[in-house]
Amino acid sequence: MSKQTRAAGVLILLCVAVCLLTQGRAAAERHVTAHVLENGLQVLILEKRTVPVVAVQVWYRVGSRHDPEERRGIAHLFEHMMFRGSEKYGPEEHARLINDVGGSSNAYTFFDMTVYHERLPSSELELALELEADRMDRLALTQETLDTEREVVKEEFRGYADDPFFEVLSQALEILYPNHPYGLTPLGRMADLEALSLDDCQAFYESRYAPNNAVLVIVGDTDAANALTLCEKHFGGMTSNRTASPGDLALEPREEIGPHKLRAAIPVRATALAFYVPEANHADTAPLRVLAHILWDGESSRLHTRLVRDRELAVAVLGHHQVVQGPGVFACGAAHLPNISSRKVARALVQELGRLKKEDVTDGELEKARKQLLAAKVFERYTAEGLADGLGFAEVVEGDYRCFEDELDDFRRVNKADIRRVANEYFTDANRVVFFVRPKRSNPLIWLYGVIRSLF
Known part of the structure; x- marks a missing residue:
């Protein structure tokens, strides 16, 4: 695909997103x-x-x-x-x-x-x-x-x-x-x-x-x-019941942060950092969701740029922000070849998150992340099912359906100070859990490929 064709495609998508954004907000x-x-x-x-x-x-x-x-x-x-x-x-x-x-x-x-x-x-x-x-x-x-x-x-x-x-x-x-x-x-x-x-x-x-x-x-x-x-x-003719207790969602105090070594049927290694974050209806949820896009969404994201393209430590990056009624999890990581040590990848991840605590994200990063998130949300709202999903989630998980009505404005209000603040609040050593995931069966060819790749 030529650069001109790609640029035209992006322009068309942006125009569609703007139209949908107007309709989505109206909805x-x-x-x-x-x-x-x-x-x-x-x-x-x-x-x-x-x-x-x-x-x-x-x-x-x-x-x-x-x-x-x-x-x-x-x-x-x-x-x-x-x-x-x-x-x-x-x-x-x-x-x-x-x-x-x-x-x-x-x-x-x-x-x-x-x-x-x-x-x-x-x-x-x-x-x-x-x-x-x-x-x-x-x-x-x-x-x-x-x-x-x-x-x-x-x-x-x-x-x-x-x-x-x-x-x-x-x-x-x-x-x-x-x-x-x-x-x-x-x-x-x-x-x-x-x-x-x-x-x-x-x-x-x-x-x-x-x-x-x-x-x-x-x-x-x-x-x-x-x-x-x-x-x-x-x-209307049904009778209400005495429902059972919802249960306690408080976390037990943790002492061990890892690394926790896991095995799975994967072809390459993976290293991940997980941090506990607040429940769905917390004010920091919106900045964390914008930050997720900055860190791992797409090939221009921070983690892909630094770990995959610049330093060639990883073959892919990954992330997940679990938004639930109780304590959530914000996790990011990288898949890497076996000749790259898990500890080295973990240190690189910690370094990148550390930069967020000391330096503001750029205007371009923030604007792009907000637009990506807003566009995704607007597309969700374009159908009756998407609107129903949003209203139900807001009422049941966040505690008030009006959170859904405020959601787009919450994302628009996120600024660089918010991103730095949540990074300092949650990306701490005491709040970090480290995972090293290795294949159940090693493949010598993948190891050899990693060694040869590192030479060129």
């Missing part, structure tokens, strides 16, 4: 109708009349961190069981009915929540609400359902057995969050799943799947008043 500033039913169900409705489609999402305040001890994995198992039918509808009939009207449905479980979502023609809004209300209140729990879905989840476990990312993530979470609800992936533990009884499932359903433990989000081509009437019709 965010539309009035959100917020209402709480008498039984405690929170309802958020946002009208978006661009296409005759509606997104319906039910965000339950139950994720893997709410799994009872010795029953780790039950929240994710329930994500599957919620599609297995009720007193009125048979197994998988929920998904079939949505598909029959041209819609789609799915679900996912994370640390802090389980989300069930549909996208369908706006004329079929009531169908989605009826189906969601039905399984919230009248799920059919049988031993056959438990046995069937337990085998499905066990197969998921086996599918991840050779996934190097999952392998590293599982080991890292146990180290970062010892004896903590975030210390396991949402899949939980195989042994705990084997031990689950039908009584365990019934108790979990009755304590967690209740209107006062859920947020219903509706976005799309609908009238808010009419949608609210339908919510009252299908959910």
Whole structure:
């Protein structure tokens, strides 16, 4: 691709981003109708009349961190069981009915929540609400359902057995969050799943799947008043339950910072630094997210420029900012050939983070990172599903749906002083955890390639 062609492509994308930015901001500033039913169900409705489609999402305040001890994995198992039918509808009939009207449905479980979502023609809004209300209140729990879905989840476990990312993530979470609800992936533990009884499932359903433990989000081509009437019709007759305690998210004091040596089915070595950062609704989350783009997003990012291009210590850089209800993690690292020592790469990472504590980022770096982040957020808001995702996350994880309305302005306000401040606050020796990840099986050819590469 020529430089002229690339430049033209970038210009076109920027023009599109500007147009979407205007539309995205307008969407965010539309009035959100917020209402709480008498039984405690929170309802958020946002009208978006661009296409005759509606997104319906039910965000339950139950994720893997709410799994009872010795029953780790039950929240994710329930994500599957919620599609297995009720007193009125048979197994998988929920998904079939949505598909029959041209819609789609799915679900996912994370640390802090389980989300069930549909996208369908706006004329079929009531169908989605009826189906969601039905399984919230009248799920059919049988031993056959438990046995069937337990085998499905066990197969998921086996599918991840050779996934190097999952392998590293599982080991890292146990180290970062010892004896903590975030210390396991949402899949939980195989042994705990084997031990689950039908009584365990019934108790979990009755304590967690209740209107006062859920947020219903509706976005799309609908009238808010009419949608609210339908919510009252299908959910208003339910009774609230006394939900179980959310649990303590405080971290245990740490003494060992590593390096922690891990093994995974990866072709090259990886070295990473992880730092604890605040919860999702903290004021420092926005500066940290901008900083993430500066550090590792793209070939012009700081870490790629310094470690891959200039110093040739790494073949790729990586990073992740985990934003959750409790203590989060900000991690960055590099994949490198075996002839480069992990300690040398770790020192280089520490040096680059140290520069952020002493020197301001450039105007160009800050502006580019903000634009990249804003463009990504605007694209997310372009669809009814993206808007519903943002509203649900803000209400359930950040604690207030209005955080979503303020999000774009929060990113725009981030300045160079904010970046230096958060670097000094969180990138400290005492707050750092170091990981050295090595391949389970060494490859002499990769080692030889690294040696030859270092000579030229």
